[in-house]
Amino acid sequence: MKKNTQQDTVTTQTEPIFHLRDVFYSYVQNELVLEDINLEIHKGESLVILGANGSGKSTLLKMLCGLIHPTSGTIEAFGRELTEKSLQEPDILREFRQKVGFIFQNSDAQLFSSTVWDELAFAPLQIGLSPATVRERVEDTAELLGIQPLLNRSPHRLSGGEKKKVALACVLTVNPEVLFLDEPTNGLDPRTQFWLVEFLIALRQAGKTVITATHDLAIVEDIAERIVIFSEQHTVAADGKPLELLANRDLLLNLNLIHERSHFHVGGSRHHG
């Protein structure tokens, strides 16, 4: 897979597909998980949300995917306000679910069907695609990710890497515009990690918006064209280009992304790759 030479062109000129204004969120009263978040995400952008454990990255992803809703503040998605009420409209819900795909950190929770085939067919069937189209999508996606031999197997019989591939495939079958990935490299062996990075680059080249929440700095340089860093106080601490932010060692240290004895340096992941 070739890397796009124009990957650094952030499409800030276009209307944002996600616009967050003064967003706050708490699971338990008075314990904020997200605090005063203001963010714009543009079409085709490859955004990495960095942050230490418990900083609110996963919560933000779930919110952008319409799985939870802000305690206060507003989120606009694809030019329409994203609220619990708006997602109760069947047409809006179907359109929104077709546009976004979420790859969960825990593949066991994501893969709930009895076979891999059913898993891949689930989302296209829910949005009302015809059986013939569903079959075609399942077969094409399986071929793309090289998981045809797994189609008739139960998800519980798969290895960690295979589960991650199936999780990715079951989201791709609806051809979403935006992909959310929550800690995608957790628990993967180096080969699968590398494969995943290459695949995300290919998706970005295809014009998909890829939003990844992680604390794995090793993959950030390869997949990000913009980084948003969350502080341990659940606020946005930095927002900018990867090279600028990753080169700022003090910032990474303060935000608990590296330790003072860490050997992380910009360009390191490329050398390892």
Next chain:
Amino acid sequence: MDLPLWLLENSSGLSETSHKSKPRRKRGFIQKTLSDIVHVLRDSFFSEELAVRPGFLQSLDPRIKILALVSLLLALNLISHLGLLWGSYLILLALAAGSGIHLGSLLKKVWLVVPLFSGIMVLPSVFNWVRPGEPLFTLFTMNQPWSIGFLHLPATLAITKQGVNGAVLLVSRVGISVTLTLIMTLTTRWTDLLKALRFFFVPRIFVTTLEMTYRYIFVLITILEEMFLARKARDAGRSSTSEQRGFVASAMVALFARSLQMSEEVYAAMTARGYSGEVYTMNRFRMRLHDWFFASFVILCSFILYVADKIL
């Protein structure tokens, strides 16, 4: 980081209190039972070893297998001629052997359990006190009949011909029905079996829930197994029975909390992929010529069995 002194030293082999040799410790009853349940579920319920092996019954459409099962169960439970029942049983065993099922283990699974449960249930009916009839074997005779309140018992306690026939018929029916069900389930993947239920008017949401239950039992079993291993890794054999009971109780609580958390995550994953209260699914089964042939053959056999029983 300054480590405490005791952490800097290597532990000496045995502790001061454990010099005396102690008898070998057996695994606790509860822990042993739970870990055996985990293994049985993992090995037999989830391995699907037979169902994926090539064989005649394995090659059939699961819908046809359910249809055949229902039809044969009805016929076998309506007939009372023992010869016909056991003749059908032999054909079933031949079919099982032809599909790669090990007959010894199948017979053991059925006939070690069935007589125990259904046999105990029908045992009273072989005596003339419960079911009067022609005595086969007299156990004892009293001077006069017994009368306790509304209960009147004859002076002789005997095993009757009618009672024995009834008991043998019932145990045979139960054993043969269990064998038939086992053969069908052993040669069909659980996921296919559950999907096939949709064609027999079982509501879609019910089937989907069953499929997810099957899927997540495995995940929870794995968690449970890991909990046992984690405990075993730190158990030096000194925990008392009450401590072990405490562990089982806390494992149950932890497992319940994990399953709740998991159910929330699964619901979020379903919602993210378009689930909004109604599950849409697709039929992937395809009927082939031999499926139609087998279905017709089994329905015909069931009918012949029923008619033959009436004539004989």
